[in-house]
Amino acid sequence: MLNVIAMADWLTRISLSCFALSYLIALLLEISRLFYRVSVRSVVIFVMMLAGIFAHSIFLWDKFQADFSGGTPLASWYDWCLVISLALAVTYTIIALQRVRHSVGIFFLPVILGLILFAISIEGHQPFSAQERGNLWGMTHGISLLAGTVSMAIAFTTGLMYLVQASRLKRKLPPRAGFRLPSLEWLQVCNRRSLFLATGLIMIGLFSGIIMNVQFQNKLKNIVPWDDLVVISSSVLLLWLIGVSVFEMLYRPARQGRKIAYLTMASFLFLIMVLCFVIFGQHAETPVVAMLWSGGGE
Amino acid sequence: MRVQMIGCSHHNTDVTFREQLAFQPIQAAAALAQMRTLFPRTEAVLLSTCNRMEIYTAAEDEADCPTAEQLINFVAEFHGLVPQDIAAELHNLSGEDAVRHLFSTAASLNSMVVGEAQILSQIKQAYDLANAGDSTGPLTHSTFQAAIRVAKRVQNETSLHEKRVSIPSIAVTDYASRFFERLDDKVVLIIGAGEMAQETLTYLVDKNVGRIVIVNRSRERAEQLAQQTGSEAADWDQLESLLAEADLVVSATAATEPVVTGDMFRQVVEKRYQRPIFILDLAVPRDFDDAISDFINVYLYSIDDMQTVCDANLAARQLEWPKAEKIIAEETELFMKVLFQRITGPWIGRLKQQANEIKEAELQRLQNKLGDLTVDPAVTKEIEITLDRLVNKLLHPPLESLREDVSPDTGTGLLDALKKLFQLKD
Numbered sequence: 001m002l003n004v005i006a007m008a009d010w011l012t013r014i015s016l017s018c019f020a021l022s023y024l025i026a027l028l029l030e031i032s033r034l035f036y037r038v039s040v041r042s043v044v045i046f047v048m049m050l051a052g053i054f055a056h057s058i059f060l061w062d063k064f065q066a067d068f069s070g071g072t073p074l075a076s077w078y079d080w081c082l083v084i085s086l087a088l089a090v091t092y093t094i095i096a097l098q099r100v101r102h103s104v105g106i107f108f109l110p111v112i113l114g115l116i117l118f119a120i121s122i123e124g125h126q127p128f129s130a131q132e133r134g135n136l137w138g139m140t141h142g143i144s145l146l147a148g149t150v151s152m153a154i155a156f157t158t159g160l161m162y163l164v165q166a167s168r169l170k171r172k173l174p175p176r177a178g179f180r181l182p183s184l185e186w187l188q189v190c191n192r193r194s195l196f197l198a199t200g201l202i203m204i205g206l207f208s209g210i211i212m213n214v215q216f217q218n219k220l221k222n223i224v225p226w227d228d229l230v231v232i233s234s235s236v237l238l239l240w241l242i243g244v245s246v247f248e249m250l251y252r253p254a255r256q257g258r259k260i261a262y263l264t265m266a267s268f269l270f271l272i273m274v275l276c277f278v279i280f281g282q283h284a285e286t287p288v289v290a291m292l293w294s295g296g297g298e
Numbered sequence: 299m300r301v302q303m304i305g306c307s308h309h310n311t312d313v314t315f316r317e318q319l320a321f322q323p324i325q326a327a328a329a330l331a332q333m334r335t336l337f338p339r340t341e342a343v344l345l346s347t348c349n350r351m352e353i354y355t356a357a358e359d360e361a362d363c364p365t366a367e368q369l370i371n372f373v374a375e376f377h378g379l380v381p382q383d384i385a386a387e388l389h390n391l392s393g394e395d396a397v398r399h400l401f402s403t404a405a406s407l408n409s410m411v412v413g414e415a416q417i418l419s420q421i422k423q424a425y426d427l428a429n430a431g432d433s434t435g436p437l438t439h440s441t442f443q444a445a446i447r448v449a450k451r452v453q454n455e456t457s458l459h460e461k462r463v464s465i466p467s468i469a470v471t472d473y474a475s476r477f478f479e480r481l482d483d484k485v486v487l488i489i490g491a492g493e494m495a496q497e498t499l500t501y502l503v504d505k506n507v508g509r510i511v512i513v514n515r516s517r518e519r520a521e522q523l524a525q526q527t528g529s530e531a532a533d534w535d536q537l538e539s540l541l542a543e544a545d546l547v548v549s550a551t552a553a554t555e556p557v558v559t560g561d562m563f564r565q566v567v568e569k570r571y572q573r574p575i576f577i578l579d580l581a582v583p584r585d586f587d588d589a590i591s592d593f594i595n596v597y598l599y600s601i602d603d604m605q606t607v608c609d610a611n612l613a614a615r616q617l618e619w620p621k622a623e624k625i626i627a628e629e630t631e632l633f634m635k636v637l638f639q640r641i642t643g644p645w646i647g648r649l650k651q652q653a654n655e656i657k658e659a660e661l662q663r664l665q666n667k668l669g670d671l672t673v674d675p676a677v678t679k680e681i682e683i684t685l686d687r688l689v690n691k692l693l694h695p696p697l698e699s700l701r702e703d704v705s706p707d708t709g710t711g712l713l714d715a716l717k718k719l720f721q722l723k724d
Contacts, residue, residue: 169476169597174606184574185479258595259572 012062014055020116022052023109030105033178042100049093056086080146081119085112087150103179107157137212141205148201155194156268159261162187166258195264199241206238233274241267299641300363301437302392303399305352308410311387313602317583318377321346322552329376330433337364341435345424348582348601349410356437366390397441398630404449407622410608411465412615413458418449448629455625456618466498469578472607474546477576481507487544488512491519494550494580499527513537542569547577549585560589567593642700642713648722653689661685
């Protein structure tokens with residue numbers, strides 16, 4: 001019994017730096033592939049990733065439980081960035097398991113660590129508004145945008161790998177020891193599917209956001225103004241993604257590798273820009289909503 | 299006696315140079331016929347593969363053998379090139395070095411993919427072609443037959459040939475996997491129906507390719523190959539439409555000019571809508587115009603582009619290398635010894651015959667002088683034995699020296715001296 005308590009206590013002491021360090025070690029090991037060969041490296045990377053994912057999950061679970069007792073859990077940009085990075089870490093580990101000889105980690109792990117760093121940088125930001133958290137459309141809005149971001153990050157990573165692999169093959173560079181990439185065909189399929197999925201999810205996210213806003217507008221005026229920079233940029237992003245998808249479906253040459261990879265890169269950067277507007281523009285914490293959250297409304 | 303080789307290989311020249319000097323089988327037969335006219339007392343074998351062009355010449359008398367310069371001029375003239383442009387790139391080996399080189403080549407130690415079996419059959423084909431054209435002789439017979447035997451010895455006594463490897467196997471297993479995740483939904487086009495195409499097909503069939511189409515100038519040959527491998531054959535004039543359909547193309551024809559030009563491929567690209575295509579041009583001269591690699595999503599690889607993977611293959615076989623080299627060194631030494639002994643043999647016989655003729659003449663003269671004197675037959679026999687012993691004792695030291703001294707290291711100086719001293723003639 002004491003052991004269980006001690007274990008539970010130990011688990012609560014897991015911090016963000018624990019899993020960030022695991023991922024960092026995995027990244028360094030992936031980079032070291034470029035310089036020398038060690039037979040057990042893949043096993044160590046896998047162990048590091050499992051340890052990182054375990055610590056990451058425990059950390060989020062603890063936070064979920066802590067938030068749950070005081071309100072809606074995982075309801076801040078900080079939490080979201082950590083959830084996205086966990087989803088990417090799991091995706092990477094699954095791919096790495098299937099493709100032990102390929103250097104997929106060099107592309108995935110910097111994105112995962114980048115998200116964790118970004119989470120740290122916005123840790124002090126206000127959580128989402130109560131309306132958004134409690135409303136069905138608000139949850140749909142948030143979850144689909146989160147999943148869309150994960151999907152777009154995967155599309156970006158595989159697109160980047162595609163461009164690197166295509167360039168190496170075009171220049172007839174030999175596969176460097178420790179730097180083998182998956183086949184062009186696999187990268188293209190992953191890139192394409194992730195882009196379509198991201199477009200669908202972001203579309204759901206945006207439309208649920210609009211419905212939520214209309215609902216609120218009926219009760220309180222201008223919860224989020226229609227001319228808000230985030231609303232405009234999100235609409236433009238959605239139009240862009242729909243345009244890319246339609247272009248890809250109708251214009252056959254665009255289906256072939258590089259064009260779609262370049263468009264994915266641009267889409268991802270566009271998404272990052274919109275997310276920056278959202279996070280730093282306090283989109284989810286408009287003054288009216290914040291007032292409601294503090295108990296002044298309804 | 300002289301055995302020599304001039305040529306070039308993938309070790310020191312690139313494909314653009316080699317394709318200028320390549321001899322397709324019909325050209326090789328014509329070149330050997332021309333050589334017979336130009337150098338009538340020279341034996342010759344011409345080996346031309348995608349990775350090397352080598353001409354082996356041999357003559358009992360050094361004076362009959364063409365010089366390296368003459369051979370370079372011949373090759374240049376045959377291909378309409380300027381001798382000075384190719385001379386620096388061609389290497390020239392003679393005597394033991396040439397023999398060692400041939401043995402190493404036959405044993406696949408000089409191959410791009412070390413341990414591949416294809417080179418030995420190419421050497422056999424080159425030798426057969428020279429035989430058919432009456433270009434070979436005792437020296438080339440013994441050299442090439444020894445090379446084939448040595449190659450088999452290396453094959454049996456080392457593990458260089460384990461896990462059968464070849465350029466097509468590397469092309470299919472290593473290169474195709476960088477482009478395609480699976481081949482069961484792909485269209486593979488094979489251009490040509492020669493040995494290389496055949497070998498490539500065996501690997502493709504193992505990979506369970508969706509559809510394989512063979513196109514060859516001779517439809518009959520394509521159909522034969524298609525039947526053997528369970529693939530399809532198509533007419534040569536369908537090449538353009540097949541290129542538009544294909545995901546992977548392996549080309550290995552014996553054409554002397556590119557079979558797919560940049561202009562032709564432009565039409566193909568329009569029909570493909572930039573769908574990626576991986577082209578492996580294993581032919582020398584190349585079948586695909588180099589400009590084709592500039593098109594978007596076209597990945598054109600020639601035989602030289604596979605060098606790095608082949609180097610890795612070489613590194614993996616490095617442990618077996620000294621063992622194979624030792625066999626080559628032993629066999630070369632032994633062969634050269636036997637070869638030189640074979641040269642001295644007829645002269646020793648001739649010297650003995652000459653001495654015997656003198657002995658017989660002297661014996662006859664003695665018998666004539668004795669005339670009607672009754673001589674005991676036992677005494678006559680004793681005289682004959684004495685003369686024999688005298689001749690043998692006189693000839694023994696010089697012949698022993700000749701057997702011992704005439705070797706690859708000392709050359710044939712002693713033999714030449716002996717010929718002069720005893721006035722031996724052909």
